[in-house]
Amino acid sequence: MAPDNPRPVILDVDTGVDDALAIALACRLPELEVIGVTTVAGNVDQRQATENTRRVLHFLGAIDVPVAPGMTGPLVRPHQDARAYHGPNGLGGFELPPSPGRMVGAHAPEFIIQAAREHQGELDMICLAPLTNLAVALRLEPELPRFLHRVVVMGGAFTVPGNITPYAEFNIWVDPEAAAIVARSELPVTFVGLDVTTRVRFTREQWERCRGLDHAEARLIAGISTWAFEHRQVDSYALHDPLCVAALAVPSVVGLDQAAVTVDTGLWNTVGETRLLRGDGARPEHLIALDVDVERFTVLFSETLGLPLA
Ligand code: BDR
Numbered sequence: 001m002a003p004d005n006p007r008p009v010i011l012d013v014d015t016g017v018d019d020a021l022a023i024a025l026a027c028r029l030p031e032l033e034v035i036g037v038t039t040v041a042g043n044v045d046q047r048q049a050t051e052n053t054r055r056v057l058h059f060l061g062a063i064d065v066p067v068a069p070g071m072t073g074p075l076v077r078p079h080q081d082a083r084a085y086h087g088p089n090g091l092g093g094f095e096l097p098p099s100p101g102r103m104v105g106a107h108a109p110e111f112i113i114q115a116a117r118e119h120q121g122e123l124d125m126i127c128l129a130p131l132t133n134l135a136v137a138l139r140l141e142p143e144l145p146r147f148l149h150r151v152v153v154m155g156g157a158f159t160v161p162g163n164i165t166p167y168a169e170f171n172i173w174v175d176p177e178a179a180a181i182v183a184r185s186e187l188p189v190t191f192v193g194l195d196v197t198t199r200v201r202f203t204r205e206q207w208e209r210c211r212g213l214d215h216a217e218a219r220l221i222a223g224i225s226t227w228a229f230e231h232r233q234v235d236s237y238a239l240h241d242p243l244c245v246a247a248l249a250v251p252s253v254v255g256l257d258q259a260a261v262t263v264d265t266g267l268w269n270t271v272g273e274t275r276l277l278r279g280d281g282a283r284p285e286h287l288i289a290l291d292v293d294v295e296r297f298t299v300l301f302s303e304t305l306g307l308p309l310a
């Protein structure tokens with residue numbers, strides 16, 4: 001049964017194959033109302049992330065969702081992208097038609113602050129990219145933690161190795177200073193890292209079955225997955241960003257722990273490493289997803305997007 005009052009939410013993205021699927025899931029879940037999407041440099045540069053986001057929204061018929069472009073690079077370090085993983089245009093080389101939709105005038109951090117003030121205490125954010133936009137918003141509006149209801153962050157590798165280095169997860173590694181600002185803040189953050197996101201996967205079998213379907217969601221996932229299954233020749237890939245959307249809409253999909261999160265911002269090979277500090281008292285504590293109900297997520301993802309289960 002659809003909930004009476006969907007939760008207002010902003011997605012912060014670097015679209016990206018799994019970001020595109022997260023956008024689709026968020027737009028289709030009855031628990032959520034996507035009031036805006038902000039973009040940032042991450043998997044691809046900010047311009048490409050913005051273009052991809054607009055095209056994905058348009059393809060899904062969600063043309064009214066405003067898109068606010070944000071930071072064009074990390075706070076301190078040079079930007080390093082993940083095109084090798086996500087394909088030359090970030091969407092596995094899949095070409096979506098251009099979007100005629102209007103863009104928001106506001107810059108992403110400003111858009112986040114304005115929306116948080118308007119929806120005081122009710123707005124959630126799902127951050128699926130380097131945390132540059134949110135860190136800047138925090139610097140511009142130190143009261144932001146009072147205005148936001150919850151922030152779900154795709155980031156970190158707490159009990160497992162990283163995916164960009166043996167120590168670090170990509171989103172945190174790209175802008176560790178921004179991640180450290182967010183982790184040290186009083187924002188009500190839920191970290192959803194590789195500990196759980198690598199366990200929920202889209203498989204080659206599902207992809208092959210999607211290719212016979214003709215609705216927008218199936219065509220999107222079939223098109224953007226070609227890079228993974230034909231070029232990278234993997235048998236499955238992780239649905240990192242969609243799991244974060246599910247974790248906000250249906251919190252019991254993940255099992256949560258409580259601890260303070262620290263981020264390595266040094267100059268050595270451990271940069272971007274995320275660690276858990278328990279019982280420290282001096283630092284704000286956050287929620288960290290260390291368990292996931294894989295079956296529940298798979299059903300939710302597949303049913304919501306009209307895709308085959310396996
Ligand atoms: C994260 O990095 C990006 O490549 C994905 O879109 C996801 O947000 C996983 O480490």
Ligand code: CA
Nearest residue numbers: 016019128129
């Ligand atoms: Ca992402």
